[in-house]
Each structure stands twice: as structure tokens, then as C-alpha cells.
Amino acid sequence: MSSTFETIANIIAETCDIPRDSITPASHAINDLGIDSLDFLDIAFAIDKAFGIKLPLEQWTQEVNDGKATTDQYFVLKNLSARIDDLVAAKGA
């Protein structure tokens, strides 16, 4: 999980010009780091490429809009890292 987080944090720092040391596993990408939807497309692109997956952003957004999930579940970075690990594992299964 830690290496996944490190990769994500580095992508966010580079993509959004956010100081790396201000990005922690507890950071919420939107509420804490102020990442907007367009910047998040860049991040998703880089994550997809780095991990060889396709982040299901539309499904996550729909679940949040439908009240079936909170943004914390997907956009707090430790949770995002865990979901990426799940996607990578599912891809390799």
C-alpha cells in the first residue's frame, strides 16, 4: 500500500504542483488538496498508465451522486491507494 500511495502522491505533486510533503495518506484529494475535476483527469490518466488499470471514475461519481458512497471512500488517498491495489490485483487474477 505504501508504494502505491507514494506513486499517487508523486503523481499529484507533479501534476498539480502541490508540495509533496503536504500530501499524506489522510489527505482528501478534493477537500484538502483542492484538486478540481480537470486536474483529476490528468491524475487518473497518470494512475491508469502507472498501474495498467482503468480507474472507474464514472462509476465512483455515480455512486457518490446516488448517495451510495461518500467521496472519502474514493478520494482520501489511503482509500484511493487501497482501491488501486484491488484493481491491480483483480487485473492479475
Next chain:
Amino acid sequence: MRLEYFQLIDRIVDLNLADRTISSEATVPTASTIFEGHFPGYPLMPGVLLIETMAQTSGWLVVALNRFARMPFLAQVKEAKLRTFVTPGQQLSIEAHLEHDGSGFAVTEAKIRADGKLICDAKLTFRIVDFPNAEMVKWMRDTAAGIGLSVEARANV
């Protein structure tokens, strides 16, 4: 090109869904009110319209790949390089390929050549959303047919 209608592609000349590539052609009109201001006595195709030309070619690729199920909107232009002037009457060859098919977005790389010479290139990001209404779907299909884009006929390419 019909600049006044913002239709910058004359025809699709190749579409390869397997390779996720597309090629199109367009001829810069010899006369347009745009050239009266850009620039008086020195007509040049505006660079932003060259970028739009790459975006439209890329957009048709995205539309073809999703079989007219959803509509791409230009969201980001990266690393756009306008390498040389384009003048009225020039024939342009445009090509694009899908670099990444994301969830609700797509990234393409596109370039324009004239007489084999690279004119401009860019990396483009599109948001992909539902069509706003059935009329828009029909308009897109009609416009596609008008420029020779037939996804059904090329579905196995």
C-alpha cells in the same frame, strides 16, 4: 473546411478501430471573413483553428470507437506546437490516435501535415459524456455521413 460553420474536416480518409487511428483531409478556403482580420493583406489560418481541426479529427475517432454512444468535448490542450504558417488554399492532412481510453475521458495525440511537412501537433484530452438529446445524435450521424465516416461499414477494420 467551412469555417463559418466551424466544420474543419472535409473528409475522413482512413479509420482503423483496431489501431485506434484516424486520418482526415481538409482544404483551407481561399476566402473567408476570418482572413480579413487575420491579417489584413496577410491571410493566415489562425492557430486556434488548427488546434480545433486536430480536435475535430480526434473527436470523430472517439465517436467512432464508442459507436456514437457518447459525445466527446475538448477539455485540455497540451504541448500544442504550431510549427509554421498555414495560408488559404493549402491542403492539410490530419491524423490522430487514441493514446488512452479512460473512464469518462480520452486522450489523443494529433498532428497536421501539409505536403508531407509537419505543421502542428498536440496532445488533447476530451471529456466523454452522454449526448444532450436525440437531435444531437442525429446531427452527429448526419455530419459524420457527410464527411465519409461510417462506423458500421468499418466496424471490423
